[in-house]
Amino acid sequence: xxxxxxxxxxxxxxxxxxxxxxxxxxxxxxxxxxxxxxxxxxxxxxxxxxxxxxxxxxxxxxxxxxxxxxxxxxxxxxxxxxxxxxxxxxxxxxxxxxxxxxxxxxxxxxxxxxxxxxxxxxxxxxxxxxxxxxxxxxxxxxxxxxxxxxxxxxxxxxxxxxxxxxxxxxxxxxxxxxxxxxxxxxxxxxxxxxxxxxxxxxxxxxxxxxxxxxxxxxxxxxxxxxxxxxxxxxxxxxxxxxxxxxxxxxxxxxxxxxxxxxxxxxxxxxxxxxxxxxxxxxxxxxxxxxxxxxxxxxxxxxxxxxxxxxxxxxxxxxxxxxxxxxxxxxxxxxxxxxxxxxxxxxxxxxxxxxxxxxxxxxxxxxxxxxxxxxxxxxxxxx
Numbered sequence: 001x002x003x004x005x006x007x008x009x010x011x012x013x014x015x016x017x018x019x020x021x022x023x024x025x026x027x028x029x030x031x032x033x034x035x036x037x038x039x040x041x042x043x044x045x046x047x048x049x050x051x052x053x054x055x056x057x058x059x060x061x062x063x064x065x066x067x068x069x070x071x072x073x074x075x076x077x078x079x080x081x082x083x084x085x086x087x088x089x090x091x092x093x094x095x096x097x098x099x100x101x102x103x104x105x106x107x108x109x110x111x112x113x114x115x116x117x118x119x120x121x122x123x124x125x126x127x128x129x130x131x132x133x134x135x136x137x138x139x140x141x142x143x144x145x146x147x148x149x150x151x152x153x154x155x156x157x158x159x160x161x162x163x164x165x166x167x168x169x170x171x172x173x174x175x176x177x178x179x180x181x182x183x184x185x186x187x188x189x190x191x192x193x194x195x196x197x198x199x200x201x202x203x204x205x206x207x208x209x210x211x212x213x214x215x216x217x218x219x220x221x222x223x224x225x226x227x228x229x230x231x232x233x234x235x236x237x238x239x240x241x242x243x244x245x246x247x248x249x250x251x252x253x254x255x256x257x258x259x260x261x262x263x264x265x266x267x268x269x270x271x272x273x274x275x276x277x278x279x280x281x282x283x284x285x286x287x288x289x290x291x292x293x294x295x296x297x298x299x300x301x302x303x304x305x306x307x308x309x310x311x312x313x314x315x316x317x318x319x320x321x322x323x324x325x326x327x328x329x330x331x332x333x334x335x336x337x338x339x340x341x342x343x344x345x346x347x348x349x350x351x352x353x354x355x356x357x358x359x360x361x362x363x364x365x366x367x368x369x370x371x372x373x374x375x376x377x378x379x380x381x382x
Contacts, residue, residue, distance in 0.1 A: 104128035
C-alpha cells in the first residue's frame, strides 16, 4: 500500500495521472543501525527507490507531511547526492578506474552502408543498440551487476552488536581512494630502499597520565553503570526469537542488489549458529534453503508494478496535497536542494530605501603634511 500511496501522492503533486505514472520503483525492507545515539542491534528500515533522482526531495517532503497513510515518516539520507551515493555503493571515486565484466559499445548514427561497415570493423565490444551521444572515441553501456569494483568492498559488520573489548581496526584504510594512495606510497618507499610501511605514531596520552588520580564520584558512577548493565541483561534474556527476522533481511549495504535478477544476486539469508553446529556434529548434509518469509518485502517483489497493472489500494489525503502549505513546502525544499547541488551561495541584496538626508559622497581621504602628520580636511562644504 505504501508504494502505491507514495506514487499516487507524487503524481498528484505534479499534476499527473497516477495510473499512468510509475515514479516509485520499489520499497524494500532493509536492516541497519541508527546513525545517531548508541545502538547495539539492527533496526528495520524501508528503502525507497525512486525512478527519477530529481524527485527524491519531493518524495521525502511528502512522506514527512503526513498526507500519506496519515503518518509522518522519519526520512533519512534524502539530502545525499544521487551521484555520490552511486559511487559509494559501487566502490568508485574520482580519477579512479572502473572495472567492467562486460560492456556494449555504442556506434555512430551513420546512414550510409559503407560507414556502417567501417564502424563494425572498429568495434571492440559487442554492439549496443544505442548511438553515441558525444564526440568521444569510445562510449559503452553497462549494467549495475557488471561493475566489478563493488566486489572489492566489504561491509564492516561491527556496529550491530556490542563487543567488549571492541574489535581491532583493520590495518588497511577502509576508503578505497586512500588505499590507492597508500599503495603508491609503498611503491615509492620500496624504490628508495625504505620499508614499505612507516611506523605508525603511538598515542602518548596513556603514558602521560599520572596513576592514582580518580574522580571524586567515580566509584558511585561505576556502581550505577553496573546496575544498569545487570538490569538490561535480565531484560534481554526474556526476549526469545526477536532477532530471527534479521537473517532474512538484507543490510543497507547488501540491498544494492535487491532488484537485480536472481542469477546476479550473491546475497543469501544467514544461517543461525545453532543450525551450523548441529549440522557439523551430526554430519548431516546441507538441507534445502528455507523459504524466506520476508522475500516479498525485502526483495521488492510486492512493491514492483507496471503502470498498466492493477492499481493497488491507496491511502492519501488529497486535500492536504492540494493545499498551498504543502506546495510551498515542496517548492522550498526543492529550491534548497538545487542550491546545495549547484553550490549556489549567492545572497539576496537587501532593499535599502533612499534617504535624501543621507550624504552619498565618500568621506575625504586622510591627508598628510610634509612631516607625515595626519590632519583632517577642514574645507567647508557647500
